[in-house]
Amino acid sequence: MHGIQLIADLHDCHCPPRLLLDAPGLESLCVEACTRHGLTVVGRLFHPFRDANDQAAGVTGTVVLAESHLAIHTWPEIAAVTLDVYVCNFSGDNTARAHSLFREVIAAFAPGRTERIEVKRGQLGARERVLDDSAPPETP
C-alpha cells in the first residue's frame, strides 16, 4: 500500500493544440509511456468530451496499472492539463519509475507553468510536499 502520488497542474501548454482533443492519441501517449517506464498496464479508459456546439472538447483518461493508476484531464480551451501518477511499492520500489513517467508525460505538453505536488500514500503520518512553485512562463 505504501507508494507515491505525483500531481501536476499544467498551464499554458505549448504542444500542438490538437493533442488536448485527441483521445486515442492521449491514450497511446500515456499507455506507451507507462509501459516504457516499466509499469504494467491492466486497463485504460479515455473519454472525449463534446461541447455545446458538438465540437471536440477536453479528454479525461485513466490508465489502470498493476502498480495503481495514471489519470489525466485536458482543458483545451485554456491550454491546460491536470495529471496524476500514483504507484504503490508493493512489488518493489517504483518511485523512480513514477518520477520518470511523470516527467515524460508533462514534457509532452510543453507547459509554460507547472505546479507539482508529491503525496506519500499509505504511510501514517506521512505528509505531502510541493515539488516546485509556479515558474514564470517559458519562452514558447
Place this chain on the structure above:
Amino acid sequence: MHGIQLIADLHDCHCPPRLLLDAPGLESLCVEACTRHGLTVVGRLFHPFRDANDQAAGVTGTVVLAESHLAIHTWPEIAAVTLDVYVCNFSGDNTARAHSLFREVIAAFAPGRTERIEVKRGQLGARERVLDDSAPPETP
C-alpha cells in the same frame, strides 16, 4: 480546470473483508455513490487482481466522471484502501458533492484509521491542506 482533489488512505478497515476483493461490488458501490451525489459517470474500469496462488487479491478501480474521476485501490491482506475523488468546478461548484461522496465511500469501509488530504487543483499558488491527522483506531 479549477477543482478539488480529496485523497484518503484508510487503515484497519472493519467492513466485511469480502468487500475488498469484490470488483463488481466495489464498482457498484462507487458508481452508485457518484450518481447519488449528482456527478455524471461517463465510464468505469475495475480490475481484480489474483495472487501467486491464484486467489482473489486486491482491486483497482476508476470511475471516469464528466467532472473528473474517482480512483480506488484495495489491499485486503492489510485491510487497507486508498481513495481519490477529484472534481473540477467547470460547470458549477462541485466541492460539496465531492466531500459528501468522499465521506460516503470512506464510511463503507469502516476504517479504524484514516488520513485525508485536500488538494486544490488548477489554481496557481494554491496549496494542499491536511484534513485531519491519523486518529487512534476506533473500537470495532
